[in-house]
Amino acid sequence: MTQLWRAFGGLLPEFLIGGVLIIILSLFLRKRRTGSKKTAVSILYNMSIFTILLITVYPGSYNEQLPRILNVIPFKGMVMMVFHSVDASVPLRNLGFNILLFLPFGFFLSWLRENKEKLVTYVTVMGLFLSFFVEAFQYAVPMLRAADIDDMILNTAGTFLGSFLFLAVQQLFPSAFDLSRQYSKIRLKPVKTYGGYENGPK
Numbered sequence: 028m029t030q031l032w033r034a035f036g037g038l039l040p041e042f043l044i045g046g047v048l049i050i051i052l053s054l055f056l057r058k059r060r061t062g063s064k065k066t067a068v069s070i071l072y073n074m075s076i077f078t079i080l081l082i083t084v085y086p087g088s089y090n091e092q093l094p095r096i097l098n099v100i101p102f103k104g105m106v107m108m109v110f111h112s113v114d115a116s117v118p119l120r121n122l123g124f125n126i127l128l129f130l131p132f133g134f135f136l137s138w139l140r141e142n143k144e145k146l147v148t149y150v151t152v153m154g155l156f157l158s159f160f161v162e163a164f165q166y167a168v169p170m171l172r173a174a175d176i177d178d179m180i181l182n183t184a185g186t187f188l189g190s191f192l193f194l195a196v197q198q199l200f201p202s203a204f205d206l207s208r209q210y211s212k213i214r215l216k217p218v219k220t221y222g223g224y225e226n227g228p229k
Contacts, residue, residue: 038081045081049073065139065206072135076157079128083161083172095166096173104177125181126188129154133189138204147190154186155179 053070098104108118136150158179166174197204 038085041081041085042078045077046074049077062206068135068138068206071131072139075131075135079132079157079161082128084164084168095169096175097166098173098175098177101176101180104175122181125178126185129158129182129185130189130192132157133186134193135189136186137190137193138206141207146194147187150190151183151187154189155183157186158182 050070053066053073057066057069105118105122108121112118133150133154136153137146140146140149161182162174162176162179165172193204
């Protein structure tokens with residue numbers, strides 16, 4: 028945790044400012060009939076994307092003379108990290124972080140998508156596209172970041188796990204994850220008619 032704070036603690040002001048802006052815009056732009064639960068999930072989904080972009084493409088430094096680093100060999104970096112790291116916790120932190128970074132994106136995108144048919148496939152592909160954009164940007168802009176296919180694999184795996192986790196939790200608590208359910212505030216009372224009684228608005 029201390030090392031993560033050292034690596035990304037400097038981004039806390041940008042994260043707080045971006046988070047506040049996302050909340051304000053989400054509340055301002057939401058449709059009148061959109062429920063508060065769906066609005067909250069939309070905010071969390073947008074925050075997950077903002078966090079990914081802030082950590083991966085926010086330029087810590089920029090110089091056109093900086094070398095561009097590219098790895099297109101799958102699992103090459105993972106194998107080197109696992110077998111050649113002096114500290115065994117280093118590969119766990121680095122590989123695990125790439126997975127966890129995209130896990131909320133997969134979870135909240137699955138929650139928001141109305142059509143649940145082939146949900147995991149759709150969400151995983153969207154995670155792949157987002158990770159590809161990140162790696163392409165890191166290669167195109169010289170800012171001391173490496174474009175690595177291993178990161179795409181781990182990010183996509185994180186998105187898949189996020190979607191799978193959503194389906195698992197949804198099975199346990201289906202009503203809590205239902206964004207389409209509308210609760211009417213109109214109370215009904217019996218109304219006398221010629222044929223007897225029927226329900227009418229109070």
